[in-house]
Amino acid sequence: MSRAGDDFSAWIGRxxxxxDIVTPRLMAEYRVTLDPYLAAVDEGEVPLGFHWCLSPFLAPMQELGPDGHPQKGGFLPPIPLPRRMWAGGHIDYFAAIRIGDDxxxxxxxxxxEGKQGRTGPLWFVGVQHDxxxxRGVAISERHNIVYREAAVPGARPAPATGGEDPGLPAATWQVTPTPTLLFRYSALTFNGHRIHYDRPYATxxxxxxxxxxxxPLQAILMLxxxxxxxxxxxxxFSYRGLSPLTSGAAFGVAVRENTCWTQRPGGPVNMQGELTW
Structure with missing residues (x-):
């Protein structure tokens, strides 16, 4: 749902x-942060999800918004809503990325695209990354970003809602999202969004x-x-966020056949993915 004057068609196609270079140090930092939650790969290849560490958008400190992200209006359109979330995406894998690759x-x-959601207006921005x-294209990814209205000061967080319970998994991991884990992943991806490390701001x-x-951290674990x-x-690999997942308690990562998801015991499904082999 767009407002009068909200025309961002000029940004489409931008x-x-x-x-970036896959350095041994970046690879080692990724491994020590996410082991033991990484699937085995052939020698010299990067683990799954590593590509999100490459080529982060760089902005000087004076060009950051109050949320820690680069201000809108550069590459991304100046959406008139302040809260940004990673809504989901779709990845096609064609070939491996290796240590030392440019x-x-x-x-x-x-x-x-602007829409009207249950809690107010939403804007969705789709970005294609290749x-x-x-040796050629290794990964092709569609990244979906969603923007929402500002939270009402003093309001309690909305009850978490998610998709239907997928049922009993075939395999699971239990992960505790400590502040250190979240900070390390933010550092690996050069992600300044304060909701991941600044608790007074997030709450x-x-x-x-x-x-x-x-x-993307949830997507990495599922994948x-x-x-x-x-x-x-x-x-x-396609995935979408269904309900925000916050720290403070362990959550489960689960897979059954071609479906995977994150979820706390008795809670809503937070992120769900589908795989094609």
Missing amino acids: SVEEV VRRRSTITSV YATS GVEGYDDLVVHG NLAAATRNAVPKK
């Missing part, structure tokens, strides 16, 4: 390119009940559990 990421805005090495400004567990169960890398 592209940027960045090049990886070129081309990012293109493919859609900007990661290529000297007092954005209205969450604790620090928020990153969407690696599924790959470890199959001993294979999927061809396709």
Whole structure:
């Protein structure tokens, strides 16, 4: 649902390119942060989900917004809503990325759409990322971002709601999202969003009940559990956030057949994914 004057069609098709190098140090930092939740890969290849550490959008401190993200109006359109969340995405795997690779990421805005949600207006921005090495495109990803209205000061967090319970899993991991884990993952991805490490901001400004567990971190856990169960890398992986997952208690990562999800015992499904092998 757009307001009068909210026309962001000029941003559709806008592209940027960045090049990054897969260094042994970055690879080691990724491993020590997420072990033992990484599926085995062939020697020299990066673990699943590592591509989110490459080519982060860089902005000087003076160009950051109050939430710690780069201000809108550069590559991303100036959406008139302040709260940003990682809504989900779709990944196609074509080839492995290896230590020492120069990886070129081309990012293109493919859609900007306003809608009316249950709790107010929402804006969705779709971004296509293609990661290529000297051997060709390795990963193609559609990233979906959602923007929401500001939280009402002093209001209690809304009750968490999610999708239907997927049922009994075939394999599970239990993960405790400590502040250190969330901070380390933010550092790995150069993610300045304060909801992941600044508890007074997350609770007092954005209205969450604790620090928020990153969407891509949940996706990494689901993806690696599924790959470890199959001993294979999927061809396709689609996932979407259903309910915010916050720190403070352990949550489960689960997989059954081609479906995977995150969920606290007795709570709503927070993120759900589907895999094609």
